Amino acid sequence: xxxxxxxxxxxxxxxxxxxxxxxxxxxxxxxxxxxxxxxxxxxxxxxxxxxxxxxxxxxxxxxxxxxxxxxxxxxxxxxxxxxxxxxxxxxxxxxxxxxxxxxxxxxxxxxxxxxxxxxxxxxxxxxxxxxxxxxxxxxxxxxxxxxxxxxxxxxxxxxxxxxxxxxxxxxxxxxxxxxxxxxxxxxxxxxxxxxxxxxxxxxxxxxxxxxxxxxxxxxxxxxxxxxxxxxxxxxxxxxxxxxxxxxxxxxxxxxxxxxxxxxxxxxxxxxxxxxxxxxxxxx
Numbered sequence: 609x610x611x612x613x614x615x616x617x618x619x620x621x622x623x624x625x626x627x628x629x630x631x632x633x634x635x636x637x638x639x640x641x642x643x644x645x646x647x648x649x650x651x652x653x654x655x656x657x658x659x660x661x662x663x664x665x666x667x668x669x670x671x672x673x674x675x676x677x678x679x680x681x682x683x684x685x686x687x688x689x690x691x692x693x694x695x696x697x698x699x700x701x702x703x704x705x706x707x708x709x710x711x712x713x714x715x716x717x718x719x720x721x722x723x724x725x726x727x728x729x730x731x732x733x734x735x736x737x738x739x740x741x742x743x744x745x746x747x748x749x750x751x752x753x754x755x756x757x758x759x760x761x762x763x764x765x766x767x768x769x770x771x772x773x774x775x776x777x778x779x780x781x782x783x784x785x786x787x788x789x790x791x792x793x794x795x796x797x798x799x800x801x802x803x804x805x806x807x808x809x810x811x812x813x814x815x816x817x818x819x820x821x822x823x824x825x826x827x828x829x830x831x832x833x834x835x836x837x838x839x840x841x842x843x844x845x846x847x848x849x850x851x852x853x854x855x856x857x858x859x860x861x862x863x864x865x866x867x868x869x870x871x872x873x874x875x876x877x878x879x880x881x882x883x884x885x886x887x888x889x890x891x
Contacts, residue, residue, distance in 0.1 A: 611832075611835035614827070615835055616850060616854050618827040619828045620857045621824045621828075622686075622821065622825055622828060623686070623690055623699055625824060626691075626821075627695055629817065634811075634817045636687045637795065637798055637802065638799050638808070638811060638814035638815055639814050639815070640680050640795055640818065640821070641680070641796050641798070642819060642821070643818045644679075644680070645792055645818075646821075646822025647826045648785060648792055652785060655785075655833075657782055658785065659782060659785050661782040662778040665776050665778070667775075667776040668772075672790060674769050675766060675770070675783075675787035675790065676793075677791075677794065678762060678766050679787060681762065689701070689755035689756045689758070693756045695861055696863065696870060696878070697739055697874070698755075700877070701736065701757065701759045701760040701763075702760070702763050703854055703855055703885075704736055704881055705762070706763075706767060706851070707729045707888075708764030724887060728884045729884075731881075731883060732881065734880055735877045735880040735884055736760060736877070736881075738877025739881065741871075835849075835850070845889070848886060848888075852882050855881060855882065
């Protein structure tokens with residue numbers, strides 16, 4: 609379980625870095641673009657990944673292009689979400705996005721609905737509503753739920769794309785590296801364009817921050833994969849431990865380190881989210 613603990617720690621570390629980005633005067637576009645250089649290099653060096661297997665079939669073109677767009681877009685939305693809604697709400701929205709992708713799997717990928725899955729999905733949506741609910745001076749705080757809701761949907765779309773790549777026969781490391789490279793190219797086109805237009809000159813601070821972000825992002829993925837390798841007969845245990853662990857640690861870090869204010873309804877939503885994952889995995 610050491611690998612899972614490390615994956616949980618690095619996943620929350622990504623949220624913390626994004627929370628600190630604005631305070632550190634970091635240009636998030638440059639940081640995200642640099643992140644994909646680091647992540648791609650680490651995927652190649654540590655996993656021996658090559659993109660050829662992921663681009664061998666025409667069926668992979670659409671999901672790879674979608675990933676190239678959605679991966680950096682969701683990173684920017686993550687940064688916005690942790691600023692406006694906090695680490696707790698953002699991490700819960702990210703972890704519950706798997707239920708959104710399950711619905712698509714039933715509709716488009718031939719998965720079969722069961723009572724357990726149906727109950728898990730229903731509880732997940734109740735949890736999202738409870739966790740994201742905020743009130744500010746008697747008015748619903750729209751900024752506090754629109755960004756994490758976009759995270760919820762966006763990560764669901766990303767998971768669907770990876771499912772499509774797996775169905776087409778692309779190995780996960782290969783698909784991951786190919787999507788990182790596409791995202792990297794698109795991001796740097798935006799970054800260079802903004803620099804030429806003098807909207808955001810290249811900043812060593814932002815690029816250095818992106819190196820940290822990329823290392824934490826890839827470490828999360830690497831240790832999660834190694835957790836599955838170390839426990840090949842207990843995928844549900846790895847899955848449940850990872851998702852519940854991130855939500856619990858994220859809640860503690862958000863509430864203690866950043867003093868994020870949560871209502872009893874938000875805490876209830878967190879408990880429901882944990883129950884939903886437990887039901888889905890039989891934990």
